[in-house]
Amino acid sequence: MCVRAFVTLYAAGEGFVPPSTNDFNLPPLYESIPWLTKPVLLVFLSVILVSVFFILSARKAAVVPSKLQFAGESIYAFVRNDLARDVIGHEFMRFVPYLFTLFTFVLTNNIFGIVPFLQFPAMSHVAFPYVLAIFSFGVFHYVGIRKKGLGAYLKEIAFMPGVPKAVYILLTPIEIATFFLVRPLTLSLRLFANMFAGHLLLLVFIMGGDYMMNDPHLIMKLFSPFSFAFGIALTFFEFMVQCLQAYIFTLLTALYIAGALADEH
Amino acid sequence: MTGTLNLVGFGLSAIGPAIATGMIFAAYINGVARQPEARSVLQPIAFLGFALAEALALFGLVLAFVL
Numbered sequence: 001m002c003v004r005a006f007v008t009l010y011a012a013g014e015g016f017v018p019p020s021t022n023d024f025n026l027p028p029l030y031e032s033i034p035w036l037t038k039p040v041l042l043v044f045l046s047v048i049l050v051s052v053f054f055i056l057s058a059r060k061a062a063v064v065p066s067k068l069q070f071a072g073e074s075i076y077a078f079v080r081n082d083l084a085r086d087v088i089g090h091e092f093m094r095f096v097p098y099l100f101t102l103f104t105f106v107l108t109n110n111i112f113g114i115v116p117f118l119q120f121p122a123m124s125h126v127a128f129p130y131v132l133a134i135f136s137f138g139v140f141h142y143v144g145i146r147k148k149g150l151g152a153y154l155k156e157i158a159f160m161p162g163v164p165k166a167v168y169i170l171l172t173p174i175e176i177a178t179f180f181l182v183r184p185l186t187l188s189l190r191l192f193a194n195m196f197a198g199h200l201l202l203l204v205f206i207m208g209g210d211y212m213m214n215d216p217h218l219i220m221k222l223f224s225p226f227s228f229a230f231g232i233a234l235t236f237f238e239f240m241v242q243c244l245q246a247y248i249f250t251l252l253t254a255l256y257i258a259g260a261l262a263d264e265h
Numbered sequence: 266m267t268g269t270l271n272l273v274g275f276g277l278s279a280i281g282p283a284i285a286t287g288m289i290f291a292a293y294i295n296g297v298a299r300q301p302e303a304r305s306v307l308q309p310i311a312f313l314g315f316a317l318a319e320a321l322a323l324f325g326l327v328l329a330f331v332l
Contacts, residue, residue, distance in 0.1 A: 021330055082305075086305070086309065087309065186317075186320050189320070189323065189324065189327060190316060190319070190320045190323060192327075193320075193323030193324070193326055193327050194319075194323060196326075196327075197323065197326055244312075247312070248312060248313075248316045251309055251312065251313065251316075252313070252316065255309075255313065
């Protein structure tokens with residue numbers, strides 16, 4: 001019977017319209033301001049939220065912390081100890097402000113994807129991860145050039161020491177591509193694609209459940225709660241992915257900085 | 266029934282990263298089970314490897330939409 005319902009559905013020619021990339025192109029909020037779309041507004045909101053939260057949590061700092069102070073400090077301690085100190089090493093304190101800003105900003109914007117009424121991860125528009133990746137790209141190259149000088153830094157990238165000369169024919173193009181093309185591109189595309197795919201996945205189950213509920217066949221109505229339930233379960237899964245991606249973005253930035261700082265082997 | 270073969274190709278290309286991710290976490294779990302105090306050392310490495318392997322699958326996804 002279930003199969004028959006599907007068969008008649010296809011025969012009728014009207015079908016479920018699956019979510020596509022068009023669902024990510026939101027119209028401007030006001031006609032007169034073409035750049036003010038929902039993702040832009042969410043980015044502004046995230047900046048305000050992060051600033052207010054951490055200013056409030058640090059304002060009345062005491063030896064015995066309040067709940068708010070404890071929450072703020074544990075996030076800070078996580079970025080400082082587990083990300084910056086363990087990865088970068090003894091010079092880590094210089095980079096904690098950048099890494100901390102990056103982590104909280106990406107995390108807030110990702111989590112907007114599952115917050116009711118907001119429900120749109122700003123990072124699913126590729127422009128935002130691009131900008132963040134350009135910042136990280138600038139930071140780790142700048143750090144490396146400052147530490148070693150432009151010539152020595154570029155030489156270390158292009159001609160990795162301790163390799164037979166003939167291998168450089170292969171290795172040099174790969175290394176140059178890795179440092180100047182692959183790293184910023186993968187950094188941004190990983191975040192973008194994760195948020196994009198996650199939002200699409202949620203749309204499929206929620207829109208699918210909605211479609212099945214409005215279907216005239218009873219069997220479709222009966223199965224629609226399963227679709228919604230799966231949508232809810234995947235929302236929790238998305239929450240995990242969103243936190244993980246913010247962590248990975250910051251971790252990779254820290255690793256690139258550590259690589260630029262490291263002495264020649 | 267209409268559709269695009271891109272998605273079939275993406276499904277096939279996702280097999281590789283899927284196996285890779287499984288192997289990375291299997292190795293991580295093995296390592297932690299044998300030496301629990303090595304967890305903090307292994308964790309960033311495991312997630313880094315996971316991120317690198319997963320990126321390949323996601324490039325496939327992006328290309329499936331772009332092409």
